[in-house]
Amino acid sequence: MKKHSTKIYAWLYCLPAFTLIGVIVLFPILYTGYISLTNMNLYHWQDYTFVGADNYIRALVKVDSGFLSALATTLLWTAVNMILDVAIAYLLAVGLNVEGLRARRIYKTLLVFPWAMPAYVSILVWRVGMFNTEFGLLNRFLTALGFDKMDFLSRNVPAFLSCMTLNLWMSLPYMIVMIDGGLQSIDRSMYESAILDGANPWQKNWYITIPSLKKIMAPIIIMTTFTMFKQFDILYLLTMQKGAVSGSTLQTIITYAHQNAFVSNNYGLSSAVSMVIFVFIIVFSLWTNRAARTERSEQ
């Protein structure tokens, strides 16, 4: 009986948090699901009706017209960014922990700076301050060296690399801080033993640091992978903002959905597209969680 009442109390204590999650997270998803089953659009703003799965059929038909290439770009974007993000952050974090490094705190503060800046401001600063043909630092260097100016954002490959560079600049601080935190938790005695065994720096990294960081890094990598996967603002603001379209045709699934559904003011269709993307992300999430669990059980 006491156990039963304890359970009730536990649920009651959690009620505010559950209500908040319900209102902020669950309700919008359910409401989007509801709208996706209606014909709510500019022409049926107040008198929208239930149309069943029509919007889903239309959303899935869109899969053949550019969606697959957007998906491929998204996967490439996620993979390349994640690999570079983790690798560079690891090298920098290890570098910051080298014994005898002076002004360590200053470096750490400077490295965190891009993370502290609002994303919108960072992106616009890079667009004008780095990539702009007239005022950008990169073109200043090019013209100073006698080369012609280059529009870094007008074609797909340079635009992809430019967006990726900015993305890494913005995302590295978080990864560095996390890896740095992980490095502090590694028992120093392991390194001392390794030195006694004659291990070189590479071996210490490979056999001690990386295995010790794996458990700490797994959830961070999963979370960052999602952030990369649903990246929107960098690509949109650098290459396709209204009034500043750059000419490249790079699309990720989120920018594709925005361009194909959200500008049309067809809320039924855009909700259906959102739900399809939501399912994609849920499947992706289940897959990564499963992969992480399998890896843990193998250990």
Next chain:
Amino acid sequence: MKKKLYLKKISLLTACVMTLSILSGCGANPAPTENAAPANEAEAPADNSSEDAASSEVPASPEAVTITAWHDNDEAMMNALADEVNQALAGENITLKFEKKSDVTGQIRLYGTDAANGPDMYLFAHDSLGGFAEMGILEPVANLIDPQKEADLLPMTLEAATYKDVQYLMPVYYETLLFMYNKALWEGDIPSTTDELYDYMAAHTDANAGIYALVNQHSTSYNVAPFINGFGGYIIDKDANPGLDTQEMKDAVVYNSKFAALQADGDYNTVTTLFNEGKAAAIIGGPWLVSGIRDAGIDLGIKSLSDFTLPNGKAMAPYSGVQCIGVLKYAAESKKDAITRVLEVLAEPSVGIVLAQNFNCAPANSKAYEDPQVAENEMILAMEKTAQTAVPMPNIPEMGVMWGPAEGLLAAVNKSGEDVNDAASKYQQEALTAIADMQ
């Protein structure tokens, strides 16, 4: 033990209060009752002594009414407009209050049926009219104001304010693009044909040194419209057929790309900075640039784009954007009389004169041009002249999804070097899909 029980109860009570607070946030605000006095009654003008002729025709309202209008313009300009209206309506207890909002069209879409949180009116360019009219959130201005009061409004502005033969909006002023040049940098006379202009650009541009004869947002459809319309092309016609792959459009895009090659990156900030810093001798822009140009100390010269002849013998024909007042349906129901009075004042020449004298706006009221100071304003005269060939931006809802594909086409040709035929077919298809997606 007793203390533990007490803490438990307090915790439970806190949890319940927090839950109820969260849920209470989801409650709806009550809609304002008809003709209710506003909460900020104190803001109503107290000075009733300055009644003018117009207000004397109408008996004073017993309750103070505040009309809220959303806009995304220069706040000083909107304050001047509000002052003019409030002065005229001082004896009637009616106050017009402008509130600046970013993304006015998006906000109106969200709050257009929300009497409790939405505005009574909005001031914005006419091209968003069709969408709002189809949503059924606008009250036709024709239902609120006697057509005689609008007799002096320019026909072009009334056309822009009309959708499917119903006048929904009240035109206040309009804007067109102009050829603006730095008198200290431009050498010789301003050419009268676009071919001569191109020759001048070729002779006076050094892109690597960052020196330009003329800059323009060459991949923005609004800024390329003078070429497109002049060549007989169109972005979308009245029947919502996109025209990105028409021959006239392609000719205009190819012709514009020649100019684009001699202009800097077509980003707004880039071209305005180049002009304001004296690195570009001329710019194609609108009156919104003037304050920045004056601050930069540039001796500004202005020429109407209608004065430039295209190779086909026709004049350049920019879009005109008419800034209009739209009235939300719920506001027309609850504050009809007050809104009618505000609209009547806005239709008077005095409003146009204030905007023209202080902010270089071209008034929608033709009588305003009789004012000596307005008649001498070089910029307003140029816009008035341009208005003769200007094409009002399409106000059908489908135009809302055309900016993207049109800009995509221009950027593909100007920036990515794509073949115009391939790009035109691709973006025409994109436009058709976007229009189909609206339904």
